[in-house]
Amino acid sequence: MAVAPASVLSLAAAAGGGSLLFRQLFDGDTGTFTYLLADVRSRQGLLIDAVFEQHDRDLALIRELDIDLVACLDTHAHADHVTGSWLMHAATGSAIGLAAAVGAEYVSLPLRHGDRVRFGERAVEVRATPGHTDGCLTYVLDDQAMAFTGDAVLVRGCGRCDFQQGNAHTLWTSITGQILSLPEACLLYPGHDYTGRSVTSVAEEKVFNARLGGNATERDFVGHMEAMKLPHPHKIAEALPGNMRSGKPRELAAVPAWAPLTRSYAGLPELTPAWVVAHQSDLTVLDVRSAQEFNGPDGRVAGSLLIPLPELEGRSSEIPTDRPLVVVCHSGSRSALATQQLLKAGHAQVANLHGGLSRWAAEGFPLDGAIPA
Incomplete structure (x- = not known):
């Protein structure tokens, strides 16, 4: 017997133990995580860090679960992939959310520290966490059970500070003041990982993060970050200008000629x-x-x-x-x-x-x- 989409949403969330549906999606080409959150009662949801090439996948899941997408949020203007925010806005009417400091086109929800983005009965708190870039944000769930840290904190690492307004001193202040100050049980979901690690916690990163955990001081952290020699992301030439347009293509792709697939x-x-x-x-x-x-x-x-x-x-x-x-x-x-x-x-x-x-x-x-x- 077929199950109605609204019932599917309720059952999917119940399997995770509550009224919040949560899905972590992955783009293997760029190592990027995308996150879908939805309030079951209202069916309203948020998508965080969508990837342009994964738009069809993300939209299919949103439609199958009958989610009313309130906003597509980005943690920052990415240098390694183009956001899927504009495509999702075009398909669903969702708002495009990004730090106001970025100054990107087509952003309908310019975000600042302390803002709250609501979806049904739930919300995420916006915390400014610059240092990787000036416009980095961390989204903290209303009960502080989980936070979406973008590139500010990765699993046992953090984002680089050597371009795009990066500053190691600023990143140290952001991480210690806005992320590691969360409850130790708070789960941290990163913007990327390249070795199969999908989640960490405040407690773990305080102890095991080689760059800033244990007894590391700001001096240790800055020394580590400034000594790193990394190649630029291979998609930077297309990603940065694309993200300053919120992912809107310069030329819109033609609809398949034979059918509305x-x-x-x-x-x-x-x-x-x-x-x-x-x-x-x-x-x-x-x-x-x-x-x-x-x-x-x-x-x-x-x-x-x-x-x-x-x-x-x-x-x-x-x-x-x-x-x-x-x-x-x-x-x-x-x-x-x-x-x-x-x-x-x-x-x-x-x-x-x-x-x-x-x-x-x-x-x-x-x-x-x-x-x-």
Whole structure:
């Protein structure tokens, strides 16, 4: 039985032990963490440090969980990736939040120390933590159970201070005064990691951070930071100007010519039954159920081509190549696998029918041979 999106959100949050839904997402190319927070009761949420190239993934998750995105926040103007804030604003109407000190274009929520960004019954407190850059912010959850530190504090490290207004003395003051002053049990979620570490805590960093923990003094910290010799991030030439536009592309990408595709959180291109019905004469509808199901009481889309999933690879020559493909099954599960196989085989214009024939029938569209329940 299908579960409504609002119920999914409640169940997902309950699995984490409360009324707050929290998801940590990762971009492997840049080692960047993106964070999704949502208040279950209101379904309002925040996205922190979105990555431009991961927009489809993030938007799919937000839509699948039926989250009303209040704002897309950045911890700073990144030098290693372009933010996805503008794309998310264009897709959802969410505010674009960044430190006012950065002065970037298209920011609708210029943030300063002490501000609070609310999402439903929850909020994050904005703490200015400059030193890596002038515009670095840390977002602290209202109950101080977690904080999103960007590049100010990393797991057993911290952000560099050798460009983009960096200053080691300033970063020391920010970290000790605004982050390590939080309760020791507060979990710290960094902007990046490159070795698989995803979270730390105030208590851990006070003891184990080699740059500022233990008995380290400001003199020790500054000496360490000023002695570091690091290459510039490889995407800096595109990231910094891109982030001064809040991630808005100089030229907007063209919408796919053949269909208004959406992507599921699993990464599959999908189409709705309504669109397929309206454009069916221009498509090949490929049914990958068994012959027994195809001719059974559930019915079939008129004019659809039957190739059962186990036979798909061996009968690929039977699939027309002069028109796009929409793949269907009962629920969208087997057709999802078939869609993946067809994409790998080189079919560029292929999509899964979202919800399968079950959704098709539920939305009132006709199926040949269907026997009413």
